Amino acid sequence: MKKQSIFFAIILLTLCTIIYSNDQWVDRSNEMYNPIIVAFPLRGEWYSPNTPGTKIPSHGTDQLGTRYAYDFIQVDWDRAGYPAYRASLPQYLLFGVPLNEYYCWGQEVYAPCDGVVVQAEDDYKERARTNLFSDLANAYKNAHYFDPAKDDVRSVAGNYIIIEYADNIYAALVHLQTGSIQVSVGQTVKKGDFIGRVGHSGNSFAPHLHFQLMDSCDISVANGLPCAFEEYEIFQDGEWKAMTNSIPTNKDRIRFLKYNAENTE
Numbered sequence: 001m002k003k004q005s006i007f008f009a010i011i012l013l014t015l016c017t018i019i020y021s022n023d024q025w026v027d028r029s030n031e032m033y034n035p036i037i038v039a040f041p042l043r044g045e046w047y048s049p050n051t052p053g054t055k056i057p058s059h060g061t062d063q064l065g066t067r068y069a070y071d072f073i074q075v076d077w078d079r080a081g082y083p084a085y086r087a088s089l090p091q092y093l094l095f096g097v098p099l100n101e102y103y104c105w106g107q108e109v110y111a112p113c114d115g116v117v118v119q120a121e122d123d124y125k126e127r128a129r130t131n132l133f134s135d136l137a138n139a140y141k142n143a144h145y146f147d148p149a150k151d152d153v154r155s156v157a158g159n160y161i162i163i164e165y166a167d168n169i170y171a172a173l174v175h176l177q178t179g180s181i182q183v184s185v186g187q188t189v190k191k192g193d194f195i196g197r198v199g200h201s202g203n204s205f206a207p208h209l210h211f212q213l214m215d216s217c218d219i220s221v222a223n224g225l226p227c228a229f230e231e232y233e234i235f236q237d238g239e240w241k242a243m244t245n246s247i248p249t250n251k252d253r254i255r256f257l258k259y260n261a262e263n264t265e
Contacts, residue, residue: 031052031056031068031226032052032053032056032068032226032228032247034226035068035226035227035228035245035247036165036169036213036225036226036227036228037227037228037229037230037245038112038113038165038171038191038213038227038228038229038230039110039111039112039113039191039192039229039230039231040112040229040230040231040232040254040256041109041110041111041112041173041209041211042072042107042108042109042110042198042209042256043107043108043110043256043257043258044074044107044255044256044257045074045077045253045254045255046072046073046074046104046254046255046256047072047073047074047075047082047250047252047253047254048070048071048072048073048248048249048250048252048254049071049073049250050069050070050071050250051070051071051247051248051249051250052067052068052069052070052226052247053247053248053249053250053252054249054250054251056068057224058070059071062223062224064148064153064156064157064219064220064222065172065212065214065215065216065219065222065223065224066212066224067223067224068212068213068224068225068226068227069210069211069212069224070210070211070212070248071208071209071210071211072104072198072208072209072211072254073103073104073206073207073208074102074103074104074107075103076103077253084102084103084104084206084207085097085101085102085103085206086101086102086103087101092130092132093132096129096130096131096132097129097130098128098129099126099127099128099129099130099199099200099207102130102200102206102207104198104207104208104209105177105198105199105200105207106177106180106197106198106199107197107198108194108196108197108198109173109176109194109195109196109197109198109209110191110192110193110194110195111163111171111189111190111191111192111193111195112163112171112173112191112211113163113165113171113191114165114188114189114190114191115163115164115165115166115171115188115189116163116164116186116187116188116189117161117162117163117164117183117184117185117186117187117188117189118162118163118164118170118185118217119160119161119162119185119217120160120161120162120181120183120184120185121154121157121158121159121160121161121181122159122176122178122179122180122181122196123159123178124154124158124159124178124201124202125178125201126158126177126178126199126200126201127200130200130205130206130207135204135205138203139203139205142155142156142203148220148221149220153219153220154201154202155202155203156202156203156219157172157174157175157201157202157203157210157219158174158175158176158199158200158201158202158203158204159175159176159177159178159180159181159196159199159201159202160172160173160174160175160176160202160219161173161176161181161183161195161196162217162219163189164217165213168215168216169213169215169225170213170214170215170216170217170222171211171212171213172210172211172212172213172214172219172222173195173196173209173210173211174202174209174210174211174212175198175199175200175201175202175203175204175207175208175209175210176196176197176198176199176201176209177196177197177198177199177200177201178199178201180196180197180199181195181196182194182195182196183195183196212224212225212227213225213226213227228245228246228247229243229245229246229247229248229256230244230245231243231244231256232246232248232254232255232256233254233255233256234248234252234253234254234255235252235253235255240255
């Protein structure tokens with residue numbers, strides 16, 4: 001059975017792609033033929049409304065290293081429209097939804113690779129609830145007026161962690177929950193370490209994890225790098241199918257339970 005159209009609030013999460021995009025999209029999927037392999041940074045079931053597995057640039061722009069970036073949210077696959085929150089759609093549209101009503105808000109985020117933390121920002125305040133009109137206004141302002149030379153990158157990224165994985169390869173985990181970051185600059189992390197929680201800080205339409213690889217530790221000037229995930233599962237034909245060194249699309253119901261090293265603890 002085909003999936004229903006993803007509910008209205010998820011569409012709003014992708015509106016930043018439209019707002020940022022000025023050019024007609026062209027299929028560039030061949031750019032992903034040799035991606036850098038990293039571990040999936042979340043646990044449980046997830047959905048990716050913006051992914052380079054579906055289009056490039058995945059967010060409609062090359063700015064801020066987002067060319068091959070992923071967004072991850074959690075939805076209720078058993079409710080009509082697959083909502084990302086426990087509230088009703090009318091409540092979302094009319095009054096907004098408190099962050100704790102979103103399934104993914106506060107979920108644990110894990111290091112996708114071994115490396116050294118080179119940036120960790122954790123004091124940018126989250127908005128208390130999502131709001132259609134203010135979130136759209138915020139996205140429009142950042143898309144058209146953000147100047148990396150003078151504006152605070154946290155107005156877009158919110159709270160974030162950047163890990164140096166290798167020479168000129170950096171992993172960025174963005175929009176994290178205020179006060180949740182577990183690491184500090186200079187700290188060595190191992191793949192699978194708990195490092196923070198999913199939040200709604202910065203330029204965010206709803207709580208989600210934004211994840212990308214890039215060639216600089218400075219988000220404002222970085223170029224995106226293609227990446228794939230070493231292991232996860234997708235739900236297909238009524239069962240879970242293992243995926244290796246793969247790139248999820250926006251049609252996939254994704255699951256990742258534990259990194260192998262965690263199973264031995």
